[in-house]
Amino acid sequence: MTFVCERCGHRDYRSSFSFSQQGVFTASGGSDSSSPEQLRANLDQVKTTILRQKAYLDELEETRRRLESELAQIVYPALTLPPEIVSRIFVECLPGHGRVRPSPDAPPLSLAQICRHWREIAISSCELWASVDMDGFFSDGTGHEKELLQMWFARAKGRPLSVTIRSPNHGVPPSIMSLVSSVCERLHSLELDLSHEDFLLLEQHSVTFPRLRRLVIFHRHGPSDYDPLHIFQNAPALSELGLEAHSGLISDLYPMLTSIDLGSTTFNTVLDVLHQYPRLLQLTAHITDGLLPRNVAVSTAHHLESLILHNSSLRSFTLPDLCRLELHNDGFLTLLPFLVRSSCTLEHLRLPLYGDETELVDGFQAVPSLKSLSIDVPYGVDLALFVQVLDTDPLLLPQLRTLAIFAPYKQFNYLAFIQLLQAQCDHPGHPARLVSVQLNLYGDDDEGHYKDDWLSSSVIFEFNKLVEQGMTLQATYNDDEEVWPDGSMDPCETFPSSRKLLEIESFDISLFI
Structure with missing residues (x-):
């Protein structure tokens, strides 16, 4: 007799016979019998049950082959x-x-x-x-x-x-x-x-x-x-060199050098490097001997395309091919004479937010080809000044696509920042609009600042609205200590890293074999 489970559909071909603890085949509900007739009857029922079980296994095997055939016909596009x-x-x-x-x-x-x-x-x-x-x-x-x-x-x-x-x-x-x-x-x-x-x-x-x-x-x-x-x-093909601090460079050591980061160095060393390496296209330096005297001669580097200066001035440079400039101490007061003297076309600019509204307007009008702009907001300066300048003339930076703001966490004006970004989304007739925005906040937790509340829920709500409108927006606290929206950054993204390096607990060597 066949029993079918109502829940899973499993069919049970077992008869009402079972083995006793002594291994004697008995009929359930009946008494033990050892007569030849009863034994033959029991044997026949066992053979019948075996045949039924074999039929059930054959049916399962056929179902397995059918399912495997159907799976084999499924095409996975990725494969x-x-x-x-x-x-x-x-x-x-x-x-x-x-x-x-x-x-x-x-x-x-x-x-x-x-x-x-x-x-x-x-x-x-x-x-x-x-x-x-x-x-x-x-x-x-x-x-x-x-x-x-x-x-x-x-x-x-x-x-x-x-x-x-x-x-x-x-x-x-x-x-x-x-x-x-x-x-x-x-x-x-x-x-x-x-x-x-x-x-x-x-x-x-x-x-x-x-x-x-x-x-x-x-x-x-x-x-x-x-x-x-x-x-x-013995590195004759070296073209990019980065140093923590200036080392004793030899003029003929790296004849193919086109990019150099001198780290901490003197201004005279910067001038020497510009003369020693005429192929140089990119130069980064952190000047350690302070601001320059006003009687320093102007140095011309015809091929330099990128200049990043810390603690120095542009007064001694003429760079006609420059397209990227980063200043960490000087504002528009020194930028404007430099642009007039060099006649260069800047596409990427970073500088502090120094000066009044007139100086900022004149400065931005001098760089109409700007595609990316980074603004450092010093302590005591309100971002609202920058927002006011752009609101005065929406066509002031017609090619601007990327904006980065660096500001202290304690005094940052979120309202002005959101107003600035919303204005970019609300001007469909603008020849260009911001595509990517990076907000970089920094602070000292010892002064009572806590990274857990660096972005309020209302600010995050406004940020999400801007993202929904197609803007790429990311905010970080103390470099990459906290990140919005995903809350994490690749620890290898920068070198050297200012954060604690990720520790990998264990490697499974089987992943490599």
Whole structure:
């Protein structure tokens, strides 16, 4: 007799017979019988039950084959793409800043965990493994750091490598420094934020860097007379150089140099570098010897396209090809004479909000080609002044698309800021409108500021309304300590990082194999 479950539909072919504890087949509700006739009857019923169970299993097997056949006919579009297209999509998933962190929660390792087909594509896509940022890498504690990096570099095959190393408190393991030295001929970009001891480990290896194009050096807690740049004397193709502080540059050391960040340096050093490197297109410097005397001669750099100056003045420069300018001390009073003297076309500008309404209007009228603008709001200055200037003439900056505001958290005028952004959305006839806005607030929690309330619910409501209208809007507190809207930032986005580096508790080596 067949029983069918009302809930799951399972069919039970078991008869009313069962085995007793002694293993004797008995009829339920009947007495034990050992007569030949009864035994034959029991045996027949057992054979019948076996046949029914076999029929049931055959039916299940047929159902399984049918379901598998139907699943095999389903086409998943993502799995039909050519491997070359999938590989290109994977590469586009890498962070835009170019520093790839070996984490199971981020590409490329996360992509290699989806399915076997995608894993094969990810492992064979050498471009995915050509960059590595060892943020938190040395907190692994499993002892597999060198082995994992060797696999990482091996998957990159012959591609130029981009490597970022940030020294933890206990230093970089010597085996890692040795491994980096072994691939020095493949290095395209190298960022080092190391202790003095780590640089000494790297110095022990006689290395050359024939393909190195970008080098950034931060020397932590070492003697002031030690210059780690001498380790990289054999880097003839170097074109981008970043230093924590000025080192003894040699005029013919890097003939291909086009970009340099001198860090803390003197103004005379800046002038020397402009003369030593005629190919220079980008220059960043933090002047340590104060503002310049008024009788300094004007220096002309015909090819310089980007200039970022801290604690210095534009009075001594003529830069006819300049298109990006960042000033952290001077306002429009020195900008206007510079623009008249240089006749340059600025597209990107950052400067403090100094001056009255007339000076700001005259300054913005002198840069009609501006596409991005960054404003530093000093203590005691209200952002409403900037808003008032733009409200006076909506066509003042016709090409402006990107705006960044840097301001102290305690005195920031949210009302004026929201008014400014709403005005950009409410002028459909404006030749251009803001597309991307970045608000950067900073403060000192010791003064009674608390990051938990840096954005009120009403401000967030207004921000969301602007985002719904198509504006890209992001707000940060103390660099990247707090971020709206997603509340987090990639710890590898900046170098060196001002925040605590992300610690990865453990690596699963199976992700690499």
